[in-house]
Amino acid sequence: MHQLSSLDAQLLDAETSTTFTHVGALSVLGPATPGRGLAAPDLRALVGSRLHLVGPLRWRLQEVPLGLDLPYWVDSESLDLGYHVREATLPGPGTDEQLAEQIARLAARPLNRNKPLWECWLVHGLTGGRQAIYTKVHPAVIDGLTAAQALAVLMDTSPRPRVVPHRFSDEQYQAAGVLGMVGKSVWHLGTLPAQLLWSSLEMAPHLPELAGTSTVPGAGMLTRRLARFAPRWLPREPSPAAPTPPETPFNGPVTGNRRFAFTSLPLGEVEAVGAALGFTVDDVVTALCTTVLRRWLIDHDALPGTALAAAMPVSVRTETGPFATARTRLSLVPVALPTDDDDPARRLQRVHTSLTAAPRRLRSAPATLVRDFSSALPQAVRGLISRTPLRALTTPTPPVNLVVSHAVGPARPVYAAGAEVTGNFPVSAVTDHAGITIAAMSYDRHLDVGVLACRELVPDVWDVTVHLHEALAELTACTRNVRHLRPRRPPR
Template structure:
């Protein structure tokens, strides 16, 4: 049994019926020329020959003895493809709005923990001879970087699928007895605790040095104190089971041009676009706070070339300058705040724990999460952030799946208690694909927010042109 790290297991412990902890994608395909019949059957036959390229798809959870420590991954045996690859069809006309509503419904359903923690739904009936794939995998198994490993296994760079070597025969293994499991489990707990205590002791000098480096610029007056708490918004509530979802695309070339013209990074521009949409959305509802909204922005700790299927993420909080009306001023303020936050996060991320062992965690931590939701504490206590904004680099070249051309790669992410809005972005070819995932009660109209993303992008683009002395197109 390969035990989950503390970070991976935390996504299991955080999961309730109201807070599913899977991440997902919505992929759009142009059907192969002349294709007839069921794309679900066509895709299933294709993927059966690829599934072994993603080892985690053949693993399921196994509890530690007496649940004294984190669970682990064990071989799942023969896969139930009737469960893992579902079929759905949109009613006519099969438009974008209908697709988004279906994805919102599918995304609210938890994965079955008795099976490998992934499920695909092939969606047919889209207008324009298209099909879609909604693919969800539990966050305990993957982060954004690991998700790219799945993408590489699933897709090809031409419309002719590449030859894939068949899986190697599995070697028979003896199932340990209950006594052996108990001894191994207790020894693993003891070893994990000893290893992590040693790691903490080794990191103390580094941590003290990094705290000193972090505080020195503040004491010297070079940077100000970070914004520690976010203002209250409709997004900072206890979430319910129902989800809202929308997807939109904008030009990647134009976003890069904005960054080049303003001396800012692509991620700064993405945050500024999202900030403009949040400002407009809350202004329309007469709920825009005076203080700037704050976003949690994940940072990958994955080294170049690392293809491990697990979570390797850290994060930073970035004020979004929603108290600035001018798009350019907002962008420059965000770039300034983002740079300071990244410096701060970079100074402590190496010392941050990447694993933890807590005796009884599989029982204690889910109970605390249930209590947090049941008492609706998120409706009352201050939050550090208002939303999550994540940006992942995707392939700049065309992808194909089972002969069908991929036209968009929209992310579908997580909403949780206190942070009911998640904006996740992935680049593909020459566009940025935005996926807006929200609690339905907090934001029933994710499509309105998505349209404001596009409008905010256009406002920023025109502001840059005006600043350069060019007439708007």
């Protein structure tokens, strides 16, 4: 058996009846030879022949009695590929908009926690004889930044599927006995007082930086007193100020309804802008998202006077305190998106500055400290808090306007059961009060972008994809002013 990490459990606890944390990808397949399209049995056979390469896709949850401790992953005795690999057919004419509507409906459905937390859908009926594969998986199973890698395991670099030796991975976990789980839970409960004390002392110097604590009576005095007892090697200087999210039309209680849109940008143009102006591809992609959001807010007469606050997923190796173990985990870093600036040159420069400060903010981010503090709470208590107004103490997402991500995908075309993947669009997740997310992934020689939103908060999600092309044209035009846009070196 293998116990979930505290972050994995928090990702599960963060789900509600209207928000789910699973992530996915929409892979559009090129036109098939007439009468020889990909069939669901073929896809199931492909997945079944490769499933042993991805151990986590066989895991299911096993809860600890009475919620005394974090759940465990155990291997499923049998895997029903008829359930996990399904198919759907679009009505005519099978446009991209209809495909996006179908993906939005599938993304709005929760994963069944009684089964391994993933699904794969084969979609028929697209125009031009195309098909699509939509996969979704819970980030507690596979880190959001490695989900694309897991997807690539099920694909090939040539039209002829490779033969994979059938050898089970070493990550096989048997179901845990009740007595064994309870005994381990009792030991964990015995260490909780020391873990809570350590986490409290670690968080104390950063208490004023936590959202909302400035309005709590006595918070400043409590911070000063607790900080006296904090070990000397803990950082006492405040971390770089995280952006404060302003009010926008897409921030508010979300419903369970979704809208999805997708588009592709030429990766060569994105790289050319970065090379000409001295910025990274991450800088350019984030600046494109900033311009898109600015234009959308202007269209809705709702542009705030300050920068937006976005959360950006990064994968880091952490080791905090005597009770933590070194491991790679997904963290969300708050970055500022300067939608308040009307000059694309300054927006790009400010984006670069914000992304440069992100590593420092990550090392001492208050949101991370709160998450570490909540990990010391008993599972039953943490689950109870996650269903109350105090759920911000256990959520893995810091207070932000939206989530923006950029990942690097395959540099060459890949194939699924012989069909070429012509586009690989990420499908991320919205959070409780952040009703839109923009995710980009480089694939082959284009940048594939997926935009998922709450239908009621952002009904015109396709406008966002149109603005993306306009934003890239604007930055391309800015390359004439190379000297003006060179990034400033941070002071030593």
